[in-house]
Structure formats: C-alpha cells, structure tokens
Amino acid sequence: MSDSRAQTAYYESEAALRLVDKELDQLRDGAEAVSRFVTVSLADLPLILERANNQIRAVLSHLRETRQALQSTTFEKLQTTHDKIKEVTSATEDAAINIMDACDRASQIVDELDTIDAAETPDRGKATELRATLRDELFMMMGALQFQDITSQQLAHASSVLVEMETRLADIANLFDSSLATDPPLATLQAGAPDERTYDPNATTRNAEQRQHLADEIFTAVKAPAA
Amino acid sequence: MKFLVVDDSATMRRIVINSLQRIGFNDTVEAGDGQEALAKFDSSVKFVITDWNMPNMTGTEFTKVLRSRDDGRHVPVLMVTARSVKEDILTAMEAGVNNYIVKPFTPQVLKEKIDALLPAAAA
Numbered sequence: 001m002s003d004s005r006a007q008t009a010y011y012e013s014e015a016a017l018r019l020v021d022k023e024l025d026q027l028r029d030g031a032e033a034v035s036r037f038v039t040v041s042l043a044d045l046p047l048i049l050e051r052a053n054n055q056i057r058a059v060l061s062h063l064r065e066t067r068q069a070l071q072s073t074t075f076e077k078l079q080t081t082h083d084k085i086k087e088v089t090s091a092t093e094d095a096a097i098n099i100m101d102a103c104d105r106a107s108q109i110v111d112e113l114d115t116i117d118a119a120e121t122p123d124r125g126k127a128t129e130l131r132a133t134l135r136d137e138l139f140m141m142m143g144a145l146q147f148q149d150i151t152s153q154q155l156a157h158a159s160s161v162l163v164e165m166e167t168r169l170a171d172i173a174n175l176f177d178s179s180l181a182t183d184p185p186l187a188t189l190q191a192g193a194p195d196e197r198t199y200d201p202n203a204t205t206r207n208a209e210q211r212q213h214l215a216d217e218i219f220t221a222v223k224a225p226a227a
Numbered sequence: 228m229k230f231l232v233v234d235d236s237a238t239m240r241r242i243v244i245n246s247l248q249r250i251g252f253n254d255t256v257e258a259g260d261g262q263e264a265l266a267k268f269d270s271s272v273k274f275v276i277t278d279w280n281m282p283n284m285t286g287t288e289f290t291k292v293l294r295s296r297d298d299g300r301h302v303p304v305l306m307v308t309a310r311s312v313k314e315d316i317l318t319a320m321e322a323g324v325n326n327y328i329v330k331p332f333t334p335q336v337l338k339e340k341i342d343a344l345l346p347a348a349a350a
Contacts, residue, residue: 146331203309211311
C-alpha cells in the first residue's frame with residue numbers, strides 16, 4: 001500500500017476520532033442536561049445513542065483500514081531497510097575478502113623479491129616486473145575501499161526509515177496524548193535524521209558494470225553537452 | 228593540468244586523487260561539497276570530477292552554477308556517483324555534466340572517461 005494512501009487513511013481516522021470526541025461531548029452534555037433538568041424528555045436519548053454508535057462504528061472501520069495501511073507500508077519499508085543492512089554486511093565482507101586476497105598476493109610478491117635479492121645474480125628485470133604488480137595490488141586494495149562510501153549511503157537511508165517510522169508512531173500516540181507533540185527526545189531524533197541530499201536510497205555495490213553500461217548507452221544515445 | 232575533485236566522502240576523494248596520480252595527473256584540489264567547490268574553482272582548474280549526493284550543494288546544483296559562470300561554462304565535468312537510474316543520468320546530463328561514472332568504478336573506467344574529455348580540457 002502506498003504512503004499516500006496510508007497517510008489519507010491516517011488523517012481520515014484522526015478526523016473520525018475527533019467527530020466521535022465531539023459526539024461524546026454532546027452526549028455528556030445531554031446527560032448533564034438530563035441530570036440538571038429532570039423535565040427534559042428522554043425520548044431523544046435513543047437517537048443520541050444511535051448517532052454515537054454509528055460514529056464509533058465508522059471510527060472502528062477507519063482504524064482497521066489505518067492499521068492495515070500502516071502495517072503494509074511499515075512492513076515494506078522495514079523489509080527494504082533490512083535488505084539494505086544485509087547488503088551493507090555483504091559489501092563489507094566482500095571488500096574485506098578482496099583486500100585480504102590482495103594482501104596475500106602482495107605478501108607472496110615480497111617473498112619473491114626477497115628471493116631475487118638473495119640470489120647471487122639478481123634478476124633485475126623480474127624484480128621490476130614484480131614491483132609493478134605489487135603497485136597494482138596495493139592500488140586494487142584502495143579501490144576496494146569504495147564500499148565505504150556506498151555503505152554509508154545505505155546506512156543513512158536505513159536510519160532515515162527508522163526516523164520516519166518513529167515519527168509516524170509518535171503521530172499516532174499524539175492522537176491520544178497531545179503532550180507527546182513537544183516531546184524533546186522525538187524532536188532530537190528528527191533533527192538528527194540524515195540529510196536526504198547526502199545519500200541515494202538506491203545506492204548499491206552490485207552490478208556496477210551493468211549500471212555503467214546503462215550510463216554509457218544514455219550518454220552515447222543522447223548527445224552530451226559539449227565541453 | 229589541475230583537477231578539482233568534489234566529494235563529501237574523504238575516502239572517495241582520496242581514491243579519485245590517487246587514481247589521478249596513477250595516470251599521471253598530480254595537480255589536484257579537493258572540496259567536500261558544491262559550495263566549497265565553487266569557492267575553490269577558478270580558471271586554473273581544467274577538469275572537474277564531482278559526486279552527486281553532498282550536503283549544502285549537490286553535484287548537479289554545483290554543475291548548473293558552474294555552467295552559468297564564464298570561467299566554468301566549458302570546463303569538462305565528470306560525475307562519479309552511486310546514482311544510476313536512467314532519470315538520474317538524464318538529470319545529470321541536463322545539468323551540464325559531460326560524462327558519468329557509476330560507483331564503484333575501476334581505474335580503467337576513470338582513465339577512459341578522462342581521456343575522452345581531455346581534448347576539451349586542453350582547449
């Protein structure tokens with residue numbers, strides 16, 4: 001279910017709750033009037049009760065819809081967040097393994113260089129070649145660290161979803177207790193939410209080649225601005 | 228040739244700058260967002276490499292402002308970003324980006340894109 005539908009259901013429920021509140025006030029006023037003026041006819045009471053009953057039924061219906069909407073959107077968002085966090089774990093592990101593999105290869109190259117140095121007639125050509133390979137390995141390790149930028153964007157997105165959920169729950173709680181609207185911890189939480197300009201919700205370490213290919217195709221198909 | 232490298236991630240700035248040094252470009256200046264990049268940009272900068280998602284001013288906003296300046300109208304701008312859906316790529320193009328690299332990238336891709344834009348940078 002979409003966010004907008006959930007939000008509409010939520011606002012409708014809020015409006016319905018306010019109507020019920022008004023009806024109950026009227027009912028209470030009516031009861032007070034009855035107690036003050038015994039002469040007031042009790043004939044209106046069934047009508048008032050029926051009206052209140054209808055309002056309560058309407059509210060229950062809205063609350064059911066709201067619950068379903070919130071359940072659906074919350075589940076979708078939390079599932080996405082869960083997937084993102086799993087991807088962070090996976091990307092971190094992949095990068096760590098790539099770097100460890102490169103460390104192993106670099107270590108072997110250093111051993112080979114030691115062997116060349118220890119030889120009576122060191123093969124300088126081979127040593128030069130190995131040093132170039134060693135530089136490539138070190139450079140590859142640095143490239144593998146790109147995961148840090150992407151995973152930080154994924155975590156920022158996950159954090160923003162949690163803040164959004166917290167805000168939504170606080171809005172619901174506020175319907176029943178308006179003093180929560182000025183709750184300092186909630187304000188602090190919202191203020192600390194990640195700036196949405198600083199991350200891409202779809203950031204991923206996966207399929208980089210395919211995604212680069214798409215960018216290249218677009219830049220080739222649509223004439224890029226001349227530099 | 229002086230490169231301006233713009234990214235809010237210090238790790239990424241270092242990776243890009245090291246990649247540039249590896250292919251022979253040692254003159255670099257760096258910035259953490261679009262605003263800082265605008266402050267550091269002058270006619271001595273011949274090539275810009277920018278991220279998209281940054282605080283204060285994004286890469287596309289920075290590129291648009293750059294394109295409105297006399298000294299930034301023709302400088303090659305290469306965007307290096309995690310954003311890779313079609314709409315984003317088109318938006319970057321409309322902002323005035325000359326080419327686009329998707330993160331995570333390989334040094335070969337960076338070299339290819341820079342090589343393709345070098346004639347414009349040298350002009």
